[in-house]
Amino acid sequence: xxxxxxxxxxxxVSVGGQYALIxxxxxxxxxxxxxxxxxxxxxxxxxxxxxxYIAASxxxxxxxxxxxxxxxxxxxxxxxxxxxxxxxxxxRMSVMISAIGVSYTxxxxxxxxxxxxxxxxxxxxxxxxxxxxxxxxxxxxxxxTPFLVIALVVALVLLINKTKIGMAMRAVSKDFExxxxxxxxxxxxxxxxxxxxSFLAGVGSILFFTNYPTVIQTSGAMPGLKAFVAAVFGGxxxxxxxxxxxxxxxxxxxxxKGLDVILFKLGVIEAPLGLATFSDAxxxxxLIIILVVKPTGLFGEKVTDKV
Amino acid sequence: xxxxxxxLLAAIMLVPxxxxxxxxxxxxxxxxEPASGDSGAGGKQETLGVQYANAKMPTVEIGGTTYKVELVxxxxxxSTDKAPSAAQKLVSExxxxxxxxxxxxxxxxxxxxxxxxxxxxxxxxxTNPQVTAGNSHYFRVCFLxxxxxxxxxxxAYKELGATTVYCLGELGxxxxxxxxxxxxxxxxxxxxxxxxxxxxxxxxxxxxxxSNAQGYNAxxxxxxxxxxxxxxxxxxxSAQGMEIxxxxxxxxxxxxxxxxxxxxxxxxxxxTFYQEGANAEFDEGFKAWxxxxxxxxxxxxxxxxxxxxxxxGYDGYVTALAxxxxxxxxxxxxxxxxxxxxxxxxxxxxxxxxxxxxxxxTSAFVKTVNNETGAWEFVAxxxxx
Numbered sequence: 272x273x274x275x276x277x278x279x280x281x282x283x284v285s286v287g288g289q290y291a292l293i294x295x296x297x298x299x300x301x302x303x304x305x306x307x308x309x310x311x312x313x314x315x316x317x318x319x320x321x322x323x324y325i326a327a328s329x330x331x332x333x334x335x336x337x338x339x340x341x342x343x344x345x346x347x348x349x350x351x352x353x354x355x356x357x358x359x360x361x362x363r364m365s366v367m368i369s370a371i372g373v374s375y376t377x378x379x380x381x382x383x384x385x386x387x388x389x390x391x392x393x394x395x396x397x398x399x400x401x402x403x404x405x406x407x408x409x410x411x412x413x414x415x416t417p418f419l420v421i422a423l424v425v426a427l428v429l430l431i432n433k434t435k436i437g438m439a440m441r442a443v444s445k446d447f448e449x450x451x452x453x454x455x456x457x458x459x460x461x462x463x464x465x466x467x468x469s470f471l472a473g474v475g476s477i478l479f480f481t482n483y484p485t486v487i488q489t490s491g492a493m494p495g496l497k498a499f500v501a502a503v504f505g506g507x508x509x510x511x512x513x514x515x516x517x518x519x520x521x522x523x524x525x526x527x528k529g530l531d532v533i534l535f536k537l538g539v540i541e542a543p544l545g546l547a548t549f550s551d552a553x554x555x556x557x558l559i560i561i562l563v564v565k566p567t568g569l570f571g572e573k574v575t576d577k578v
Numbered sequence: 579x580x581x582x583x584x585x586l587l588a589a590i591m592l593v594p595x596x597x598x599x600x601x602x603x604x605x606x607x608x609x610x611e612p613a614s615g616d617s618g619a620g621g622k623q624e625t626l627g628v629q630y631a632n633a634k635m636p637t638v639e640i641g642g643t644t645y646k647v648e649l650v651x652x653x654x655x656x657s658t659d660k661a662p663s664a665a666q667k668l669v670s671e672x673x674x675x676x677x678x679x680x681x682x683x684x685x686x687x688x689x690x691x692x693x694x695x696x697x698x699x700x701x702x703x704x705t706n707p708q709v710t711a712g713n714s715h716y717f718r719v720c721f722l723x724x725x726x727x728x729x730x731x732x733x734a735y736k737e738l739g740a741t742t743v744y745c746l747g748e749l750g751x752x753x754x755x756x757x758x759x760x761x762x763x764x765x766x767x768x769x770x771x772x773x774x775x776x777x778x779x780x781x782x783x784x785x786x787x788x789s790n791a792q793g794y795n796a797x798x799x800x801x802x803x804x805x806x807x808x809x810x811x812x813x814x815x816s817a818q819g820m821e822i823x824x825x826x827x828x829x830x831x832x833x834x835x836x837x838x839x840x841x842x843x844x845x846x847x848x849x850t851f852y853q854e855g856a857n858a859e860f861d862e863g864f865k866a867w868x869x870x871x872x873x874x875x876x877x878x879x880x881x882x883x884x885x886x887x888x889x890x891g892y893d894g895y896v897t898a899l900a901x902x903x904x905x906x907x908x909x910x911x912x913x914x915x916x917x918x919x920x921x922x923x924x925x926x927x928x929x930x931x932x933x934x935x936x937x938x939x940t941s942a943f944v945k946t947v948n949n950e951t952g953a954w955e956f957v958a959x960x961x962x963x
Contacts, residue, residue: 275793278786278792278818279786279789282783282786282789285785382614386613386614386618386622386876387613387614387615387618387653388618388619388622388879389618389619389806391837391838401816401817401819403819407789408817408819409785409817409818410817479782482783482785482814482817483782483783483784483810483813483814484810484813485806485809485810485813487616487806488614490782492780493780493781493782494782525785525786528786528787528790529786529790531775531790532789532790532793533793535793535794536793543773543774543775543794545774545775545776547775547776547777547787548749548775548776548777548778550777550778551778
């Protein structure tokens with residue numbers, strides 16, 4: 272029994288960790304700007320494409336990875352400065368529409384550059400290697416992902432709770448205008464948020480595309496959407512919530528893909544029911560249920576009406 | 579100064595008028611192929627065949643007049659919701675005949691626009707029977723899925739000795755689902771078991787589906803899916819150490835698949851329309867043309883390996899020219915009337931249409947990837963019983 276379920280758990284934990292790294296970006300930006308940054312999934316995809324081109328240029332890999340992260344961070348920073356900052360005092364809806372615009376711009380830009388052909392992600396030594404855990408075989412990256420995610424989240428929580436910029440972030444997320452009056456340089460805080468979010472999306476893209484090594488302009492859409500669901504599920508605005516939500520989504524999704532086999536082996540069903548078809552439907556049905564039953568998510572902040 | 583610029587601009591605009599004045603009359607052939615999306619890589623290779631044919635035969639004599647053949651490209655984006663606008667583009671360009679598409683779903687989606695405009699279409703590698711069924715304007719030069727499904731089922735059962743096959747297709751993709759249905763019918767008639775699963779559009783993570791195949795103790799993994807997915811499946815199968823063979827239809831016949839399988843231990847087998855080496859003259863000419871045009875080489879995936887879809891693109895162009903000559907006119911309706919009687923001998927063999935507008939094909943080629951050298955190896959030429 273365990274042997275049957277284990278490979279699905281493994282796939283789930285791995286993809287969950289990668290969703291988590293994207294979900295943090297959504298949740299942090301929401302926490303501070305109350306903006307759902309729809310372009311975040313595309314920043315993730317752009318990081319993948321940048322890696323493809325940089326690795327193709329012949330640079331050694333130890334140089335490629337930091338360079339990719341640096342460029343991804345620059346892309347995130349630029350998006351905020353160009354598309355969101357000028358709209359700071361505009362209604363929130365305008366910024367949201369601007370985010371959708373950025374998302375399509377990035378996708379079409381990549382479509383233009385790649386000519387719509389799928390690109391092979393370069394093999395990164397060590398994490399691309401196949402390892403056997405019991406009867407299941409997988410890539411090293413599957414095992415590395417959850418630990419790396421936890422380490423990054425701990426570092427992030429420390430940054431938010433112990434440093435000056437972290438304190439500024441917390442203040443801004445509590446009250447935008449008052450913190451501005453208190454002398455916090457709000458633009459710097461927002462830029463930092465985007466830089467951290469893009470950095471994590473960059474790390475996530477390296478892990479994700481090492482596992483699933485084809486990059487195309489729509490590669491960011493599905494992971495981005497799932498990470499968004501994870502962020503809502505965990506309570507948008509909460510970092511531990513986003514991470515736990517992402518792992519739950521990743522694991523559940525893969526269990527559903529394998530549910531037929533599991534039930535079949537248990538003798539519950541005699542012929543496959545084709546449940547795997549509903550793996551994506553599940554993620555989005557979950558989003559609806561969460562919004563109806565507990566709109567603030569698992570760890571979401573309580574909404575208090577200010578008088 | 580402003581006047582001078584205006585004058586200059588006007589002069590520039592006149593250049594094409596003069597340039598065209600002594601040129602031949604133009605005949606337009608629509609190329610309705612995906613250049614982007616999941617099937618973009620395959621669509622580009624199919625288009626290459628048409629472009630090569632056009633480079634070799636740039637003019638055609640119809641009813642005593644020599645026409646210059648102009649290809650009008652329309653990207654259907656591999657998706658049925660983008661297909662109508664691509665089809666409408668070709669209709670508004672007033673093309674005489676349409677070639678394409680790679681992918682049966684988009685061919686079906688565009689079909690009615692060509693029908694309403696009275697333009698005949700020649701399917702190159704769309705193998706789903708629905709494309710030509712119940713209409714008189716869609717023709718095709720390749721074999722059909724009931725035939726291909728039977729060939730694959732026979733091969734899996736008799737040659738690979740499989741009793742259980744795990745089939746995986748994309749949800750809502752006419753090609754995948756159609757071929758899987760015909761495969762399942764034929765395979766179960768032989769006495770085997772076929773288990774069918776579907777994955778949603780834009781899936782990247784196939785690890786759980788591979789675990790499913792292993793969970794069912796399948797002997798063969800049958801995935802006749804688009805290139806974007808098949809390369810993912812091959813690479814993830816390699817990481818999971820999957821030992822069973824991956825079997826696919828004509829969509830897997832691409833150098834992109836070879837590149838993914840090279841250096842792994844995954845066995846990849848597919849059926850296809852053409853085996854490199856069958857027509858040396860075409861092979862040499864096509865390779866030389868690719869090597870002369872770096873852009874075309876990029877569209878072919880960076881090397882000069884010949885994909886069977888390029889051959890079908892070439893044959894489709896040859897068939898279209900033969901139909902235009904037989905019609906003696908460049909009007910769509912005349913070409914449509916002439917098409918059923920057209921017979922040509924081209925690279926992939928003799929092409930003759932049956933009552934439904936489908937080319938009569940009796941054999942398919944089975945190939946496998948050599949994991950060490952990274953090349954296709956010929957396995958067998960499979961005929962129907």
